[in-house]
Amino acid sequence: MAHVRIENLVKHFDEVLAVNGISLDVRDREFTVFLGPSGSGKTTTLRAIAGLEKPDSGDIYIDDVRVNDLPPADRDIAFVFQFYALYPHLSVYDNLAFPLRAVHMSKADLDERVREVARVLHIEPTLNRKPAKLSGGEQQRVALGRAMVRRPKVFLMDEPLTNLDAKMRAEMRAKLKRDQSDLGATTIYVTHDQVEAMSMGDRIAVMDQGRLLQVGPPEQVYDHPQNLFVAGFIGSPAMNLINCQLGAEGDRPALVVPGSPLSLSIASDLAARLEPARERLVLGIRPEDVHLSRESRPGWIRAEVYVTEPLGAETIVDLHVGGGDAASILRARTLPTFRAAIGEPIWMEFDRERMHCFDRASGQAIS
Amino acid sequence: MNGRLKRTLALTAVGVVLVIYLLPIYWIVATSFKEYGDILARPPRFLFVPTLRNYAALFLLPGQGLQATPFAARLLNSVIIASFSTVLAIALGTMTAYAFSRFRTRGQSDWLFFILSTRMLPPVVVVIPVFLMYRALGLFDTHVGLIMLYTAFNVSFAVWLLKGFMDEIPKEYEEAALVDGYSRLQAFVRVVLPQAVAGIAATSVFCLISAWNEFAFALVLTQRTAQTAPPYIPSVVGSGATEWGRIAAGTVAFLLPVAIFTFIMRKHLLRGATFGALKR
Amino acid sequence: MTVTLARRRRALSDYQVKMLFLMPTLLLLVGMNVFPLIWSLHLSFHDYAADMPGRPPRAVGVANYTALLHDPNLWRNFQVTAEFVVLAVAAQFLIGFGVALLLNREFKGKGLITTLILLPMMLSPAVVGLFWKLILDPNWGLLDFLIRPVTHASVPWLTNDRTALPALVMIDTWMWSPFMMLISLAGLNAVPRHLYEAAEVDRASGWFKFRHITLPLIAPLLLLALIFRTMDAFKLFDMVWVATEGGPGDVTKTVSVGLYVQAFREWRTGEACALAYVLLVVIIALSSLYIRWLSRIRGEA
Numbered sequence: 001m002a003h004v005r006i007e008n009l010v011k012h013f014d015e016v017l018a019v020n021g022i023s024l025d026v027r028d029r030e031f032t033v034f035l036g037p038s039g040s041g042k043t044t045t046l047r048a049i050a051g052l053e054k055p056d057s058g059d060i061y062i063d064d065v066r067v068n069d070l071p072p073a074d075r076d077i078a079f080v081f082q083f084y085a086l087y088p089h090l091s092v093y094d095n096l097a098f099p100l101r102a103v104h105m106s107k108a109d110l111d112e113r114v115r116e117v118a119r120v121l122h123i124e125p126t127l128n129r130k131p132a133k134l135s136g137g138e139q140q141r142v143a144l145g146r147a148m149v150r151r152p153k154v155f156l157m158d159e160p161l162t163n164l165d166a167k168m169r170a171e172m173r174a175k176l177k178r179d180q181s182d183l184g185a186t187t188i189y190v191t192h193d194q195v196e197a198m199s200m201g202d203r204i205a206v207m208d209q210g211r212l213l214q215v216g217p218p219e220q221v222y223d224h225p226q227n228l229f230v231a232g233f234i235g236s237p238a239m240n241l242i243n244c245q246l247g248a249e250g251d252r253p254a255l256v257v258p259g260s261p262l263s264l265s266i267a268s269d270l271a272a273r274l275e276p277a278r279e280r281l282v283l284g285i286r287p288e289d290v291h292l293s294r295e296s297r298p299g300w301i302r303a304e305v306y307v308t309e310p311l312g313a314e315t316i317v318d319l320h321v322g323g324g325d326a327a328s329i330l331r332a333r334t335l336p337t338f339r340a341a342i343g344e345p346i347w348m349e350f351d352r353e354r355m356h357c358f359d360r361a362s363g364q365a366i367s
Numbered sequence: 368m369n370g371r372l373k374r375t376l377a378l379t380a381v382g383v384v385l386v387i388y389l390l391p392i393y394w395i396v397a398t399s400f401k402e403y404g405d406i407l408a409r410p411p412r413f414l415f416v417p418t419l420r421n422y423a424a425l426f427l428l429p430g431q432g433l434q435a436t437p438f439a440a441r442l443l444n445s446v447i448i449a450s451f452s453t454v455l456a457i458a459l460g461t462m463t464a465y466a467f468s469r470f471r472t473r474g475q476s477d478w479l480f481f482i483l484s485t486r487m488l489p490p491v492v493v494v495i496p497v498f499l500m501y502r503a504l505g506l507f508d509t510h511v512g513l514i515m516l517y518t519a520f521n522v523s524f525a526v527w528l529l530k531g532f533m534d535e536i537p538k539e540y541e542e543a544a545l546v547d548g549y550s551r552l553q554a555f556v557r558v559v560l561p562q563a564v565a566g567i568a569a570t571s572v573f574c575l576i577s578a579w580n581e582f583a584f585a586l587v588l589t590q591r592t593a594q595t596a597p598p599y600i601p602s603v604v605g606s607g608a609t610e611w612g613r614i615a616a617g618t619v620a621f622l623l624p625v626a627i628f629t630f631i632m633r634k635h636l637l638r639g640a641t642f643g644a645l646k647r
Numbered sequence: 648m649t650v651t652l653a654r655r656r657r658a659l660s661d662y663q664v665k666m667l668f669l670m671p672t673l674l675l676l677v678g679m680n681v682f683p684l685i686w687s688l689h690l691s692f693h694d695y696a697a698d699m700p701g702r703p704p705r706a707v708g709v710a711n712y713t714a715l716l717h718d719p720n721l722w723r724n725f726q727v728t729a730e731f732v733v734l735a736v737a738a739q740f741l742i743g744f745g746v747a748l749l750l751n752r753e754f755k756g757k758g759l760i761t762t763l764i765l766l767p768m769m770l771s772p773a774v775v776g777l778f779w780k781l782i783l784d785p786n787w788g789l790l791d792f793l794i795r796p797v798t799h800a801s802v803p804w805l806t807n808d809r810t811a812l813p814a815l816v817m818i819d820t821w822m823w824s825p826f827m828m829l830i831s832l833a834g835l836n837a838v839p840r841h842l843y844e845a846a847e848v849d850r851a852s853g854w855f856k857f858r859h860i861t862l863p864l865i866a867p868l869l870l871l872a873l874i875f876r877t878m879d880a881f882k883l884f885d886m887v888w889v890a891t892e893g894g895p896g897d898v899t900k901t902v903s904v905g906l907y908v909q910a911f912r913e914w915r916t917g918e919a920c921a922l923a924y925v926l927l928v929v930i931i932a933l934s935s936l937y938i939r940w941l942s943r944i945r946g947e948a
Contacts, residue, residue: 102548466668487934496683519679550658580771
């Protein structure tokens with residue numbers, strides 16, 4: 001197993017700047033997820049690590065060896081493609097054996113290795129069939145098997161679960177994570193699905209438009225987003241983001257939205273930190289940190305129920321606050337037993353400990 | 368009622384169209400099996416007693432059994448020259464098509480334009496200098512000479528058609544092979560070629576038919592040794608009483624392989640006829 | 648167990664593979680096309696007769712080209728060619744498209760019938776010219792028999808100076824209208840059904856649907872086919888040579904036929920090269936049109 005390091009990777013495709021100076025460290029045995037929307041450069045970065053794209057500048061190191069000039073075959077990596085790329089003219093057995101034949105492994109060793117991998121992934125019954133005759137889940141496992149059979153230093157996976165249905169995807173998520181942990185394999189996994197990223201990654205690298213925005217363990221990325229993009233991208237339903245200013249509530253500093261009843265008193269040391277960006281603040285609060293009450297309470301803000309979405313395990317409530325230009329819709333998560341009619345008045349309060357403030361201009365979090 | 372009437376009319380029209388297109392072909396096939404008297408009969412005979420005389424005369428010399436008649440020799444030349452030039456054109460064409468499909472080359476579309484435009488040139492225009500060139504190089508009336516020319520003639524078409532087929536094979540397959548430890552060349556042979564087989568087969572048939580049917584170059588550049596069937600068959604007409612029966616037999620013998628191949632490749636005909644513009 | 652990072656250096660790089668795959672083809676094409684054409688250009692400025700190799704070419708500047716401009720025979724040949732092209736392409740287009748409209752419905756054996764109709768265009772034009780000679784024979788030809796009740800006389804199709812060219816047009820149309828039919832069918836099939844359905848809901852007439860849905864969507868393909876057939880008809884040599892050798896007189900002497908005669912019967916090599924060049928320019932203009940259109944339809948640059 002190995003660690004991977006990329007320094008200042010830059011890659012253009014004609015005029016489009018796909019990767020704009022990304023530097024990252026992937027530690028030995030770690031499951032790192034590259035997360036971002038399409039066009040964020042995550043797949044290009046992955047392919048550059050594999051050697052399938054040549055970067056315009058920047059360095060790639062596998063185990064401290066600079067691999068920029070090495071072809072994919074010499075980097076000792078395995079790649080799982082989004083659409084599997086299983087050789088259609090070969091049986092499953094031959095697909096699994098293909099990488100081993102390239103290094104002229106002995107027939108006996110090869111057979112043992114292939115069967116072992118097939119057993120671990122539960123695809124033994126399919127060994128003699130051609131890929132076209134397999135289900136989506138089986139194909140995905142064969143693709144995985146073809147990567148595993150080589151015991152490479154690094155596993156690179158490009159959205160391998162995207163083509164499975166929801167149920168299969170959930171199953172495979174758990175299985176993949178378990179297998180990786182058993183193998184102790186250094187893995188880099190690309191996805192646009194933040195649920196996948198959160199559930200599988202030891203560390204998540206959030207990317208957008210060719211830049212790396214934040215790297216850290218899931219809890220850290222979730223609880224301490226460093227910028228607006230990460231804050232809005234991670235978490236479902238998304239974090240509420242409210243444009244606000246530094247103002248006052250009586251004689252205490254507060255975050256206010258002019259023209260709206262939204263007003264939150266804050267501590268003076270927080271106010272001091274927010275002072276430089278006082279006119280251009282963004283307040284972030286996650287739906288689960290918005291508390292609701294049917295009765296008015298001191299300090300709580302009056303809102304109206306806009307719509308409720310009872311999901312069974314919980315209920316999402318959309319709340320309408322204020323009016324005219326300053327109107328906003330906030331989402332709150334609450335107990336599944338919650339029922340309310342559209343237009344009903346409701347009072348809400350934010351958990352002050354779990355509020356986030358951002359500078360609207362730079363997008364950065366203000367701690 | 369209107370719908371049914373329309374349908375009947377349409378089907379009748381289809382029938383008429385079929386007759387118009389196939390009648391001449393039927394006629395030639397029938398003529399090849401007719402006795403001389405039947406051929407010259409007025410009004411033309413649709414019913415007759417068939418004979419194999421004409422075919423026999425084509426392939427067998429009188430009193431000498433299975434000998435190489437001039438026609439048989441020409442037919443053999445056609446087979447040799449068409450096959451060899453097709454094999455070469457396909458080999459070169461596949462490689463070139465792959466290179467254009469996978470490697471971005473500067474000025475690629477210009478090269479492709481140049482390649483295809485060589486196919487568009489009228490043979491009569493190209494043949495004059497080629498004739499002089501071949502005469503100077505001693506390639507006049509040789510199999511090699513015609514094979515080289517037909518290969519050049521067909522490779523341009525092959526590249527265009529095969530590039531279309533190659534473009535349809537996702538490059539992820541080769542990338543997987545590259546990651547798995549194979550070189551580019553090995554990936555090409557082990558992963559790409561097996562998937563291109565259908566396209567290669569279709570293109571081969573078109574090249575074969577094209578070389579088989581070729582007339583102008585063969586007319587100018589060959590004489591007796593390497594002459595193929597197309598320039599020979601019409602030349603038989605001028606000699607004395609027109610042996611239409613034998614000519615018809617020669618024509619049918621010549622057309623038969625094309626008919627068979629056309630039928631085999633019918634799914635790809637549209638593609639070949641439009642240089643890959645249309646698929647299905 | 649794992650493979651070491653640096654390995655066999657024997658493999659060819661991508662660049663080397665690219666060169667290996669491209670060079671032979673390009674060399675062959677340059678050798679067989681470009682080189683002869685340059686030689687031909689050189690000769691076009693000389694007075695030379697290839698049947699007398701002993702006499703070296705004599706430089707005459709642009710005399711051959713000016714002779715072309717003043718040659719009434721050449722203009723006549725162009726005229727014949729133009730007539731042929733216009734008549735043949737128009738006929739093929741109308742018949743091909745018309746038949747396609749007829750066939751554009753599901754019926755049993757459609758696949759087989761389509762294949763059968765395609766047979767004529769796959770045959771050698773020379774051989775086609777030959778067997779039509781038999782069919783058109785005024786004495787025992789099939790066509791004569793079929794239309795005798797109407798015309799009450801034999802028509803010597805290929806030897807009469809008024810019917811020779813129309814006869815050739817007929818043969819070419821027989822060969823190639825299936826091609827037009829094929830393209831039209833493909834185009835008609837490619838029109839998404841739901842467009843027609845939407846029009847029906849809006850109560851559009853049959854003619855309206857044809858004019859505003861069908862025609863615009865198949866126009867590009869038809870144009871492609873049109874350019875292709877025009878180029879091909881312009882180049883025509885094989886069929887004409889076998890059927891009439893340009894005769895009677897020069898009534899069916901297309902430019903290609905005239906060029907052949909000039910080069911290989913009269914052996915006026917230098918002049919023939921000049922004419923060949925003029926033709927080359929015309930063909931390149933036409934084919935660049937075709938190729939650009941083709942690339943556009945195929946969705947490439």
